[in-house]
């Protein structure tokens with residue numbers, strides 16, 4: 173059986189590692205320098221993807237990144253007879269339009285930050301002038317590579333950000349509509365789940381580290397490291413999330429005529445008033461996936477196809493009670509501008525796994541940097557402290573010029 177994964181990150185490398193088994197060949201498009209069978213091309217180019225499916229005799233496609241999902245890749249491939257893991261474009265709006273997600277949560281009573289949506293700059297400005305407390309959070313409606321969220325400290329900063337997004341086109345069309353929302357505080361938890369639209373099976377919880385620098389300083393990034401499980405996500409919190417957030421979200425999407433199948437990601441904040449949704453993703457998160465999948469027991473393909481076929485209630489899924497830590501090594505300058513093409517060397521055997529992301533093989537077959545987040549180091553151990561130590565011992569063995577990483581992945585979880 174031949175399987176195709178669309179995407180090119182460390183997450184895709186982690187999924188590929190889980191799907192590989194005797195009798196299966198796993199391809200990735202465009203893949204990267206660490207995934208065998210990478211097929212050049214663009215994951216949003218429908219015709220190229222369909223042509224690759226035909227050429228490589230693909231019988232199942234895992235559509236991983238946000239942009240092909242939002243553009244309807246699953247709808248398109250399924251119309252052409254290729255079953256997929258992932259939601260339709262209409263269901264993926266839960267991520268691709270924050271205004272859609274907010275409206276859904278408001279109408280179905282799903283706990284989230286209070287918010288207002290604006291497409292008119294004048295109305296948005298008039299609204300922020302009435303606010304008595306700052307900070308507030310301004311979010312681009314559409315997909316913005318994880319950079320579309322700003323926390324503004326006063327009226328002046330709010331007005332500047334609204335003009336930049338709604339008038340000057342920062343984030344392009346994604347920022348012409350904005351969501352302005354209440355600033356919440358509390359520990360953050362990422363919960364990825366498998367769902368076929370009716371049955372939902374949450375995976376082990378994770379904690380992302382989104383800021384670029386130690387102690388949560390510096391700009392927001394796609395994620396600089398993760399640990400699993402997240403110690404703040406107790407059984408009691410999990411139960412509350414299932415009742416008040418997970419099941420109501422699935423049911424809301426069904427009632428809206430766009431049932432969700434695939435991996436539904438809940439970005440949660442555990443506030444004094446209980447867990448609230450910060451964001452949904454219509455896909456596996458990265459780098460969360462890199463720490464969650466190594467703890468999964470069972471065959472990922474069997475679970476994925478059950479999501480596609482609507483038979484998830486028949487599948488048993490369990491997670492190991494070990495812990496996992498992922499430290500991302502990034503290019504100097506990330507999430508801003510960075511150089512590419514820097515040679516990567518690895519000294520000797522690693523204790524954990526290396527998940528290549530923004531790196532490729534040059535003409536000589538050598539691994540060189542090619543993206544912001546270059547690779548993830550993933551270690552699994554009986555305790556979180558051991559996993560963190562093992563990951564950082566491996567980090568010492570990887571070298572490239574300008575390598576940038578956080579030194580405190582897992583620290584907050586260990587102190588919890």
Ligand code: AMP
Pocket residue numbers: 285309318321353354355356357360382392439450451
């Ligand atoms: P998002 O892309 O929506 O997950 O937002 C990125 C990050 O911004 C989140 O992980 C939070 O740390 C922060 N954030 C988003 N919304 C809020 C909010 N309403 N209150 C406080 N922080 C937020």
Ligand code: GLY
Pocket residue numbers: 318380394395453456457458459460
């Ligand atoms: N790590 C968060 C995300 O994948 O969006």
